[in-house]
Amino acid sequence: MRDIIHDIDHGAALDIATRPVPWPQRLYGNPALRRAVVILGLALLWQVYGVWLDNPLLVPRLSDTLVALVEGMVSGEIPKKVLISLKVLLSGYVLGIFFAFVLTGLAATSRIGASLLETLTAMFNPLPSIALLPLAMLWFGLGPASLIFVLLHAVTWVVAMNTHAGFLSVSPTLRMVGRNYGLSLPGYVVRILVPAAFPSILSGLKIAWAFAWRTLVAAELVFGAASGKGGLGWYIFENKNELEIANVFAGLLTVIAIGLIVDSLVFGQIEKRTLRRWGMQAH
Numbered sequence: 001m002r003d004i005i006h007d008i009d010h011g012a013a014l015d016i017a018t019r020p021v022p023w024p025q026r027l028y029g030n031p032a033l034r035r036a037v038v039i040l041g042l043a044l045l046w047q048v049y050g051v052w053l054d055n056p057l058l059v060p061r062l063s064d065t066l067v068a069l070v071e072g073m074v075s076g077e078i079p080k081k082v083l084i085s086l087k088v089l090l091s092g093y094v095l096g097i098f099f100a101f102v103l104t105g106l107a108a109t110s111r112i113g114a115s116l117l118e119t120l121t122a123m124f125n126p127l128p129s130i131a132l133l134p135l136a137m138l139w140f141g142l143g144p145a146s147l148i149f150v151l152l153h154a155v156t157w158v159v160a161m162n163t164h165a166g167f168l169s170v171s172p173t174l175r176m177v178g179r180n181y182g183l184s185l186p187g188y189v190v191r192i193l194v195p196a197a198f199p200s201i202l203s204g205l206k207i208a209w210a211f212a213w214r215t216l217v218a219a220e221l222v223f224g225a226a227s228g229k230g231g232l233g234w235y236i237f238e239n240k241n242e243l244e245i246a247n248v249f250a251g252l253l254t255v256i257a258i259g260l261i262v263d264s265l266v267f268g269q270i271e272k273r274t275l276r277r278w279g280m281q282a283h
Contacts, residue, residue, distance in 0.1 A: 035264075041179035060246040068246035069253060078235065078254055085231030086258075088144050089216050096208065099152065102133025105189050108167045117164055121157050122185040129215045133222055146260065147219050154215040154254050155208040162204025166197025198274060217255055 043062055050061035059264065060068075072078035101118070107112030128149050136146040174196050220233025230237075232251055239247035 016028070040191070057243065058246055060249055064246045065249040065253060068244075072247065072250055076264040078232075078250070081235045082098040082254065082258070083230045084230075085216060085220065085233070088147045088231065089151065089212055091144070092216075093155055093209065093212050095148065095153045096155025097159055097205070100156045100204075102165060103160050104163040104167060105186070107164055108193055110191055114164075117160060120158040121161055121164075124153065125161065126155070129211070130218050130222075131222075133219050143206075147216060150219050151212050151216060154211045158208040158211055159201075159204040162207070163197065165199050166200025166204075167193050169200065170196040202267065202270060202274075206263070207266070209262060213259060213262075 011167055047057075047062040050056075050059050050064075056064060069078070103113075103117045107117040110113075131152050132153055133146065136149040140146045140149060168195055174192055216231070217233040217236070220230040221237045232255055236248050236251040239245075239251065
């Protein structure tokens, strides 16, 4: 009797497993499609509100913004501004990650390093990055070095905090394995701590990217106004002064689009190829 019941349950499970999933459920289970639906819904609301308001100096229609965006792309002005911004952004982002890993490496291998990291994080993380721009311009002049310094501050503490928290969550068993293998301090950090804490590290990298991107655009609004040149932030500022509001929204839309692309194509792919490979589910 027990075997018969087992066979019935096994057959029912096979039937459920092989039963085709309804197409609405398959569509709903696609995260990319859900995100696309949200974006299309917001775009529709934007267009409807722009038509209802009928004031392009306040909120232009989405259609007018898209026309301005296409014109800026075809003329090459927006791509040129994007390249300027991304070049500065990557420089500050990479430097921030480097200093964050140096600090967290010291914190993971010594008590004085941990105290140093915790003290510096408590001191400087609450300080808004954009507040350092006047000092950066005084120290480094009207050049990319000022923006890179501001981005360095925006990235370092976020990555350091998340990485340090990930290191602290590594199980004692893995720590003992690393010590028993006689790894050097750099090898212990790279081969034991970093893989085990990678989900937390990746979260810090994503947050730092968002902080750096918005900090750069805000800094370029000030820096561009002072130097007469810059990236997307200066493009937005310049068109605001000329009351080309559709171009302003086109610049903002470009900022949003780049954020979505980096989140989906860069960090999204890293999550799929690492977290799920290690048996974890990325959210």
